[in-house]
Amino acid sequence: MENQGHFEDLLDRLEKDALEMERTGDTAIVHLLFRTAHNLKSSTAQAGFTTLSREVHELEDTLDKIRRGKEQWEPTSFDRVTKVVDLARLSILGNLPPDGPAPVAPPTPRPAALKWGCELSPEQLSGAEQALAEGQGLFRIEKLFRNGLFEEVFLALPVMEDIKELGTLIALNPSWEAYRNGPDEQVVKLLFASPKTSAELAEVLFDPLIVLQEPSAPPGKPGRGPLRFLIVEDDPTAGGLLRYILSQHGDCVLCESGNDGIATFREGLAQARPFDLAVLDLFLPDLHGTAVLKELRACEAGTSLLEAESRCLVLINTASRDLDQMRQSLEMEPDGYLLKPINVDFIMGKIGALKAQRLPAG
Numbered sequence: 081m082e083n084q085g086h087f088e089d090l091l092d093r094l095e096k097d098a099l100e101m102e103r104t105g106d107t108a109i110v111h112l113l114f115r116t117a118h119n120l121k122s123s124t125a126q127a128g129f130t131t132l133s134r135e136v137h138e139l140e141d142t143l144d145k146i147r148r149g150k151e152q153w154e155p156t157s158f159d160r161v162t163k164v165v166d167l168a169r170l171s172i173l174g175n176l177p178p179d180g181p182a183p184v185a186p187p188t189p190r191p192a193a194l195k196w197g198c199e200l201s202p203e204q205l206s207g208a209e210q211a212l213a214e215g216q217g218l219f220r221i222e223k224l225f226r227n228g229l230f231e232e233v234f235l236a237l238p239v240m241e242d243i244k245e246l247g248t249l250i251a252l253n254p255s256w257e258a259y260r261n262g263p264d265e266q267v268v269k270l271l272f273a274s275p276k277t278s279a280e281l282a283e284v285l286f287d288p289l290i291v292l293q294e295p296s297a298p299p300g301k302p303g304r305g306p307l308r309f310l311i312v313e314d315d316p317t318a319g320g321l322l323r324y325i326l327s328q329h330g331d332c333v334l335c336e337s338g339n340d341g342i343a344t345f346r347e348g349l350a351q352a353r354p355f356d357l358a359v360l361d362l363f364l365p366d367l368h369g370t371a372v373l374k375e376l377r378a379c380e381a382g383t384s385l386l387e388a389e390s391r392c393l394v395l396i397n398t399a400s401r402d403l404d405q406m407r408q409s410l411e412m413e414p415d416g417y418l419l420k421p422i423n424v425d426f427i428m429g430k431i432g433a434l435k436a437q438r439l440p441a442g
Contacts, residue, residue, distance in 0.1 A: 087172050090120045091165050098161040101153060107146070107197050107290075108267035110153065111224045113161065114143040120168070132171045139164050147222065149290030196220065196292055198253040198271050207250045211273030214352065216247070217295040219278070221270045221287045227263065231256055239270065239287055246281055247274025275390060306330040307434055308348065310358040312341035312372060313397065314365055321422055322359055322397075329431050330356070338367030342375045345392075349379055355392045356434050359418060359427075362398040369396060373414060390438075393430065397422070 093116045101109040117140040125133040139160055145151040196208055197220055208218060221239060234256060243249050251271040254262060274281060278291045307330030313319035314336045326332045333355075335341040341360070348354050358376065362369035373394055380391050397418040418426060 084172070086123065087120075087168070090116055090123065091168055094120065094161055095165050098158050098165075102155075102158045105153065107153070108222060108269060110143055110147040111222060111267045112265075114140065114147050115224065117143055117164075124168070124172070127172070129171055132168055135164055135167060148288040149220070149292075196271055197290070198251050198269050200251055200253075200271075204251045204271075207248075208271065208273065211248065211250065212293060212296075215296045216273040216275050217277065218250075218271070218273055218292040219247075219281065220272075220290040220292055221285070222267050222290065223270070223287060224265065224267050225259065226265055227259070229259075231260075234259070239285070242285055243270060243272045243274075246276055246284060247272050307356045307431070307438065308353060309333070310341065310345060310348075310355040310392075311335065312338060312358065312364065312369075313361045315361070318361070318397065318420065318422065322427075325422075325424060325427060326357070326359075326431075329435070336365075338364040338369070338372040341372055342379075345376050346379055356438060357393045357395070357430065359395050359397045360414075362396060369398070393434065395427075395430070 094113065097109050097113050097116065100106070101113065117136055121133055121136040121140055124136055142151070142157065142160060146153055146157065196218060198204075200208065212218060221243075223239065240249070249270065249272045251269070253269040253271065254266065259266065259268060275295050277294060278289060281289055309326040309330055309332040311319055311322045311326065311332065311334045313322065313334065319334050319336070323332050323334050333344055335344055341358075345355060345358070360369050360372055360376075364372065373396075376392065376394060393415045395416050395418045396414045398420065416426075416430070
């Protein structure tokens with residue numbers, strides 16, 4: 081047969097990769113199996129092997145579900161591949177291997193670092209566990225790449241930008257250095273955490289999404305407690321009025337110094353009870369309000385509370401109308417100014433927006 085060498089090469093590759101997948105459990109190999117099965121399906125159809133092409137098509141569909149995380153690789157998956165390989169050899173080459181498939185080596189025990197489908201360093205594994213403890217979901221994307229991309233192109237791929245917008249990249253496996261020095265073709269795994277559900281992610285991400293664990297408590301979903309408010313204000317009159325207003329709509333804590341406000345804010349994050357709204361005076365007895373705001377944003381930077389819909393809303397409460405002072409505080413990303421005397425309608429508008437965004441309907 082004119083294309084016999086081509087078919088033999090495809091079948092040898094299928095068999096070899098299936099054995100490696102069975103031995104290691106490395107899901108990256110499924111992408112190679114899928115591509116080879118796709119090529120074999122096209123080649124058998126063009127050569128007129130209609131029945132065999134249908135069998136290969138069914139195998140391709142199964143491998144596609146596995147690479148997308150919809151099904152798991154099972155011992156029957158290996159049997160399915162070898163059955164197609166044997167049928168193809170009988171149909172195309174006119175003979176079966178005399179000894180059948182090569183014996184399968186016992187599965188290699190998989191270290192704990194592979195529990196999320198990637199080889200992870202202790203720091204990366206800790207990052208994944210921390211994200212789960214914060215209620216985020218854990219997801220993986222796998223892409224088949226040819227070698228040769230420049231580093232700036234590799235690290236600025238659209239999928240990388242999407243992950244930055246949607247969550248936090250935990251691991252790139254293999255790393256850029258390993259990819260650069262690796263084979264001509266390899267699968268790169270992107271493990272990331274996100275507070276968004278798989279359905280929300282699928283609306284943005286083009287690549288197949290493997291769902292490892294859904295978020296346990298997405299923002300605005302049933303099960304979260306009341307809104308939490310933090311007031312950092314040393315003026316008893318202003319602080320008392322703010323506490324009276326805010327405590328009618330959620331839990332409210334009043335701190336009379338900047339350091340107490342920062343410590344209380346950190347404690348809320350550590351207890352997984354972050355504040356939704358902070359009202360911050362600029363002129364405090366120990367710290368300037370801009371320094372406090374900088375610390376609050378730094379505290380959030382190490383958590384999942386980076387998106388506008390989940391981070392703490394910070395309002396600067398001041399009697400000063402100094403434009404230079406306002407410009408300085410703007411660099412710390414406040415969400416608005418509450419000029420004294422206190423505008424109750426303005427605060428109520430912010431509370432109403434927070435309730436609509438973060439509390440379950442009804």
